[in-house]
Amino acid sequence: MKNRWGLLILVLLILAAALSLVLSRYGLCVHRQTLSLAGLKQPIRIVQLTDLHNSSFGTENRRLVEKVAAQEPDLILITGDLLDQNDIRTDIAQTLLRNLVPVAPVYVSFGNHETAHEKRFGTDLRACYTACGAEVLEYDWKELTLCGQTIRLGGISGYCLPEFYRKTGEARPEDCAFLKDFQATELPKLLMCHMPVCWIQNGSLDAWNVDVVLCGHAHGGQVRLPLIGGLWAPDQGWFPGRECGLYRSQDGAHAMVLSCGLGSTEKIPRFNNIPEILVLDLIP
Numbered sequence: 001m002k003n004r005w006g007l008l009i010l011v012l013l014i015l016a017a018a019l020s021l022v023l024s025r026y027g028l029c030v031h032r033q034t035l036s037l038a039g040l041k042q043p044i045r046i047v048q049l050t051d052l053h054n055s056s057f058g059t060e061n062r063r064l065v066e067k068v069a070a071q072e073p074d075l076i077l078i079t080g081d082l083l084d085q086n087d088i089r090t091d092i093a094q095t096l097l098r099n100l101v102p103v104a105p106v107y108v109s110f111g112n113h114e115t116a117h118e119k120r121f122g123t124d125l126r127a128c129y130t131a132c133g134a135e136v137l138e139y140d141w142k143e144l145t146l147c148g149q150t151i152r153l154g155g156i157s158g159y160c161l162p163e164f165y166r167k168t169g170e171a172r173p174e175d176c177a178f179l180k181d182f183q184a185t186e187l188p189k190l191l192m193c194h195m196p197v198c199w200i201q202n203g204s205l206d207a208w209n210v211d212v213v214l215c216g217h218a219h220g221g222q223v224r225l226p227l228i229g230g231l232w233a234p235d236q237g238w239f240p241g242r243e244c245g246l247y248r249s250q251d252g253a254h255a256m257v258l259s260c261g262l263g264s265t266e267k268i269p270r271f272n273n274i275p276e277i278l279v280l281d282l283i284p
Helices: 002-026 059-070 091-100 112-121 125-130 163-168 173-182 197-201
Strands: 029-036 044-049 075-079 106-109 140-146 149-156 189-193 212-215 245-248 255-258 276-283
Touching: 029 255, 044 059, 059 091, 059 276, 075 189, 075 212, 091 106, 091 125, 106 149, 106 189, 112 125, 149 173, 163 173, 197 255, 212 276
Parallel strands: 029 276, 044 075, 075 106, 149 189, 189 212, 212 255
Antiparallel strands: 044 276, 140 149, 245 255
16 A cells, blocks of 8 residues: 555656646746836836747747737836857747737847857847847947836846956956946936846945846746755856845845746756746836
């Protein structure tokens, strides 16, 4: 009898693991965050997508587009790694952008895979994405009017170390120059930045005057263990502890939203980690 119970438990565990692998590859979930933001008069709803890595959720990503549209966003922000640096194809990313543009204005910042793709294949991804109706913000910013109010939106693929790291040669001058220019406004400031590590480990959230930073790259730790969290994240290593969610500066004035993303290029598949559509409601 004990052997039968043991076998049954083993079978159930295998089935549960198989189901989790399938959901972590083909499922979609919506996670919500709400932030109050000084200077806003009306709420703004943002959908953040990140780390698609050429994944498909239905034909031409139809399931993904329909789920995004159901959130009724005012703005769609894509924080890098739409495609794969080792795959020349761009059609999956382009088709998704074309299908999202009718839903809401779409802005894209680059991730490390866009940067590597351009170097490897000579692709002009800014032109590629722009041709689909999206706007690319890469070391660039724009002032937008949404719901009758103006915000400043920027995008950068760099690590964004605090400026004092320039003394050690670690902070890139172009990152610091962009951020100093970007933060010089009284408008609410939103920044798309693929790399999260410096914002949560090196004090960038305290050093730079940016209200909200939206990041990806960490894939939610790839494998998410019950009661423990993510197993591994790029730049953060094993058991990073801060691989998804909402993080604030020490004074609470600034926040970083880190999405689990949608896809992966890792050898270990996503597990217990359903691809995520992140909905960020900014309120006065």
